[in-house]
Amino acid sequence: MSGRFYRVTCPDCENEQIIYGKAATEVACAVCGHVLARPTGGKAVIEGEVTETVERRAEHA
Template sequence: MDNLFLKPKSKFVKVKCENCGNQQIVFQSSATVVKCLKCNAVLVEPTGGKAKINGSIVKVLD
């Protein structure tokens, strides 16, 4: 049995860009690359499952 369809609840998180300090709300399980709106650094990289967050998570939103 795989649990592909039983993914944990996806969340939005506020991420701080390590490059410029910009804070931006991103989808934690994003299927696309999310870039910083200010400096264009990659903040979220899709990995096929839970996305990889490249900044620091400031806040988790429900």
């Protein structure tokens, strides 16, 4: 997968949520509904504070 996932803090309620950096639809905060990411056709415009880039989990055999 070519995109990355980010942990974003909502500017309104400070909820932390993990979102995809190339979101194809608007991503709203699960708590207050504030839009955290808007699609652009490529990388999404992230409207909250990015606090971390989430790394891929190790696959278990």
